[in-house]
Amino acid sequence: MINLAIIDSRPNIYKVGIWKELAKSKKIKSHVYFLSDAGIKNEFFDKDFNSYRKSDAWFLNDFTFSFPRNYSIFSNQFFMFITPRISLDILMRKHDVILVHGYNYFMYLFSMLLAKISGVKVIFRGEAVLRGNENENSVKNFVKKYYIKFIFKLSDVVMYSCSGNRQYFEHYNVDISKLYPLPCAVDNKYYSSEYTKFHPKTESIKNELSINKNDFIIIFLARFTKRKRALDLLDAISKIDHSDITILFVGDGPELENMKDFSSKNNIKTIYTGFKEQREISKYYTISDLCVIVSDYDPSPKVMNEAMNFKTPVIVTSVIGTAYDLVEDDHNGFILKLGDIDSLSKKIDYLNKNRDIKNKMSENSLAVINKWNYEKDVYWIERVVEIIK
Numbered sequence: 001m002i003n004l005a006i007i008d009s010r011p012n013i014y015k016v017g018i019w020k021e022l023a024k025s026k027k028i029k030s031h032v033y034f035l036s037d038a039g040i041k042n043e044f045f046d047k048d049f050n051s052y053r054k055s056d057a058w059f060l061n062d063f064t065f066s067f068p069r070n071y072s073i074f075s076n077q078f079f080m081f082i083t084p085r086i087s088l089d090i091l092m093r094k095h096d097v098i099l100v101h102g103y104n105y106f107m108y109l110f111s112m113l114l115a116k117i118s119g120v121k122v123i124f125r126g127e128a129v130l131r132g133n134e135n136e137n138s139v140k141n142f143v144k145k146y147y148i149k150f151i152f153k154l155s156d157v158v159m160y161s162c163s164g165n166r167q168y169f170e171h172y173n174v175d176i177s178k179l180y181p182l183p184c185a186v187d188n189k190y191y192s193s194e195y196t197k198f199h200p201k202t203e204s205i206k207n208e209l210s211i212n213k214n215d216f217i218i219i220f221l222a223r224f225t226k227r228k229r230a231l232d233l234l235d236a237i238s239k240i241d242h243s244d245i246t247i248l249f250v251g252d253g254p255e256l257e258n259m260k261d262f263s264s265k266n267n268i269k270t271i272y273t274g275f276k277e278q279r280e281i282s283k284y285y286t287i288s289d290l291c292v293i294v295s296d297y298d299p300s301p302k303v304m305n306e307a308m309n310f311k312t313p314v315i316v317t318s319v320i321g322t323a324y325d326l327v328e329d330d331h332n333g334f335i336l337k338l339g340d341i342d343s344l345s346k347k348i349d350y351l352n353k354n355r356d357i358k359n360k361m362s363e364n365s366l367a368v369i370n371k372w373n374y375e376k377d378v379y380w381i382e383r384v385v386e387i388i389k
Helices: 012-023 084-091 106-119 139-153 163-171 188-208 228-239 255-263 282-286 302-309 341-353 355-369 374-388
Strands: 002-007 028-034 045-046 051-054 097-100 121-126 157-159 179-181 214-222 245-252 269-274 291-292 314-317 333-336
Touching: 002 012, 002 084, 002 106, 002 374, 012 028, 028 245, 028 374, 084 106, 084 355, 097 106, 097 374, 106 121, 121 163, 121 179, 121 374, 157 228, 157 374, 163 188, 163 282, 163 302, 163 314, 179 282, 188 282, 188 302, 188 341, 188 355, 214 228, 214 302, 228 245, 228 255, 228 341, 282 302, 291 302, 291 341, 302 355, 314 341, 333 341, 341 355
Parallel strands: 002 028, 002 097, 097 121, 121 157, 157 179, 214 245, 214 291, 245 269, 291 314, 314 333
Antiparallel strands: 045 051
């Protein structure tokens, strides 16, 4: 049995899902060190969603983890975590391998350095994708270029979450022989059971939300920030006959009032649910005919994975990290250029007026997403650990 330490920023339902599945492994004994307990309080204010959220402690079970004490006195984000417990455990070789989930904190870098000194193998995993400004001449890009290359030199393996993430690593000249996949995934089994539970209630859910029985329902689940470009969707809808279209906006954020103002002026049927906890969103996915993600930057939006588990076609922008992994044109959705409002309008109109084609795409979405799961993540972690150990 190989001992694996995972160093993660904070509990996140998607990453925790991987750690839970990994805890079942008969080849690896894992322990997760969380640098922060943010989100584990009884209630906390999420400024991005402009709302108070309940504790996320409910999903912290079925795996081994700890919150080592943080001794940092710095407000700077890079130095905000100093956790001697992790350092001591690495130096004492309590673990054969460490998996570091990012490079944006000093503690990640320091842990990797200590691991190399101690003869402990290092796996690095990230989810960033290219923004298009990487080759601009700037001090930030210069520092980032050499910092990331140093991170890769410290790593025995670099695991990528999607093709967009792999392109990011290749841009920074990572050794190709170090690259292995760790696909971005959600808990497909959970969402399958949620679909089974809510699908028979589709009509009653629509009645509850005062949605016409035959309306074409588009779900947009996100933090309502400019980066998510919700107004692109609204603008696209305003250009077509939208008398039988309802947009279901699940979330909150600083762009909310602008969205409400636009939809009101253009007589677009919209429902704003406000922020919803993870355990409350399944019924909204169940009644949706289409999921739209038109962000100008999104490495691996798990909303896409979730929606596809509910047999939902997806329209995404080409800059989305997982776009070319999870979406195939005319098969389970469409990939559009960023800001192409006219094409977005036409594709939505096409799916609305051809519900039989939409239904076929629905089945295709489920078939695609079934291949992106936690079991595959564990398979690849076990494989790379065996290779480097």
